[in-house]
Amino acid sequence: MAEITASMVKELREMTGAGMMDCKKALNETGGNMDEAVEALRKSGQAKAVKKESRIAAEGICRIAVKNDTTAAVVEVNSETDFVAKNETFQQFVEAVAQQAVESDAADMDAFLAEQWNAEAGKTVQEALVDKIAVIGEKLSIRRFEKVVAANGCVVSYVHGGGRIGVIVEAETNVVNAAVKEALTNLAMQVAALNPKYVVTEEVSEEFKAHEREIISAQIQQDPKMAGKPEKVIEGAVEGRLKKELKEVCLLEQVYVKAEDGKQTVAQYVAQVAKENSADLKIKRFVRFETGEGLEKKNEDFAAEVAAQMGK
Numbered sequence: 001m002a003e004i005t006a007s008m009v010k011e012l013r014e015m016t017g018a019g020m021m022d023c024k025k026a027l028n029e030t031g032g033n034m035d036e037a038v039e040a041l042r043k044s045g046q047a048k049a050v051k052k053e054s055r056i057a058a059e060g061i062c063r064i065a066v067k068n069d070t071t072a073a074v075v076e077v078n079s080e081t082d083f084v085a086k087n088e089t090f091q092q093f094v095e096a097v098a099q100q101a102v103e104s105d106a107a108d109m110d111a112f113l114a115e116q117w118n119a120e121a122g123k124t125v126q127e128a129l130v131d132k133i134a135v136i137g138e139k140l141s142i143r144r145f146e147k148v149v150a151a152n153g154c155v156v157s158y159v160h161g162g163g164r165i166g167v168i169v170e171a172e173t174n175v176v177n178a179a180v181k182e183a184l185t186n187l188a189m190q191v192a193a194l195n196p197k198y199v200v201t202e203e204v205s206e207e208f209k210a211h212e213r214e215i216i217s218a219q220i221q222q223d224p225k226m227a228g229k230p231e232k233v234i235e236g237a238v239e240g241r242l243k244k245e246l247k248e249v250c251l252l253e254q255v256y257v258k259a260e261d262g263k264q265t266v267a268q269y270v271a272q273v274a275k276e277n278s279a280d281l282k283i284k285r286f287v288r289f290e291t292g293e294g295l296e297k298k299n300e301d302f303a304a305e306v307a308a309q310m311g312k
Contacts, residue, residue, distance in 0.1 A: 002032030016041050043218035059085045060143070061163030062289045063094045065102035066219045069176060072155040072184070073101035073147040074289050075164040080138045085163075090140070093132050094163070100125060101145040112145060146287050153284070154179055158188035165192045168287045175279035183273040186258060187266065191286050199283055204246060237267040252283065 004027045012023040012034060018041045022177035030036035060078035077094045079085050089296075096205055113126040120128065125142070133140050146168075153172040167188040173180060190196075198204055216238050220226050226234060244280045247253040252267040259269070274281035282286070 004028055004032055008032065008034070012037055012041075039215075043238065044221075045219045045222050048194050060141075060291050061085055061091065061094055061099040062159065062166030063091075063163060064157040064159055064166050065095075065098040065166060066155060066157050067102050068151045068309055069154045069181075071102055071147070072157050073098055073104070073145055074157070074168055074287055075101050075145040076166075076289050076291060078141045078143050078292070078295075079136075084136055084138050084140075085138065090132075090136060091163075092142075093128075096128075097125075097142055097145075101147060104145075104147065109142070109144065110114070113142065144289070146289070148285070148287060150284070152195075153282075154181065156184040156188055158185055159193055160189070160192045163280075164291050166289045167191045170283050170284045170286070172282045173274075174277050175277050175281070177276050177277060179281060180273065180281065183270070186256075188265065188286070190254065190257050191251065191288050193257060194248075194254060195288065195290075196286075197249040199250065199285060200252050201246050201250050204250065205277045207241065208236045209246075212242055212245060213238055216245075236294060251286065 004024060008027055009020060009023045012018070012027060013020055015034075016023070016038055018026075022041060023037070026037040026040045030040060036272075056075060057083045059080060060076060062076045064072055064074045064076060066072045075094065075098045077090075077097055079090060100115070100118050101112070103114055103118060104115060106115060113124065113129070115125050117123040117125050117128040123131070129140060148168045148170050150170050150172070152174075153170065154176045155168055155170050157169075158161050159168045160167075168183050168187045169191065171180070171184050217234075220234060220237055220241075226237065229237075252265065252270070254266050255262065256266045256269040257266050259265075264272075270281055270283060273279070291296075
């Protein structure tokens, strides 16, 4: 069995929002397997439905470049410290990386880094990165990029928190005017704030639904109010909770954050905008980058605090 360390407890706590001792117990019961510990905490009702990718730790920024309202690219470039992330030289470099990405046809990061650097002839993207590391004096990493091309509509972008979050929304529309683009920007802001995973429920796989049903069923079994209830009632409760969860993770089913009545869904808002502009408007996809997703930064002070509370 793997030794359960304070840093493992810290990581699980950040991933789930569960109590420290609950996290330690789950890790002990699962032999230190992080994924199994998350499942155990969710089934026991101790954990929130927090995804591992929501862990934000690395420094750096996201930037977006848009071309002709039909093409956009978002990039994430990481640095070691927040001080460098706020440095003008670093930020100008990230802007250049985004411009490179919006013009690029690279399918992956290796191909992207091997491209000729548009901002300075005679260099590859990789060589430009190495030069910038030498100038700044800190390890930098072009972590990821994604390019979106609207074949029959437009794209809009939104950058939040000085580059902490970057969002691109693609729409299929026969009308591209200021009102439509403003509405799409509002949706990009909603994506940044509420972090949906899908556009519509039809995109959600049956595998995901089956997994969530299993989690919800385990939670219901822990609920004293549901003890002794007929199987049909329990099944209905499971489906009801799943439907509620899907409304939270699917953009068009979320309540629109600017809804005047507090009830209008995003789908209803899109339909309203389409009617007002005589447009055939459909949200095709969105891309959301948050700086440091899935990366973990060491926090020795907190780890020491956890160790002290665990009696180590």
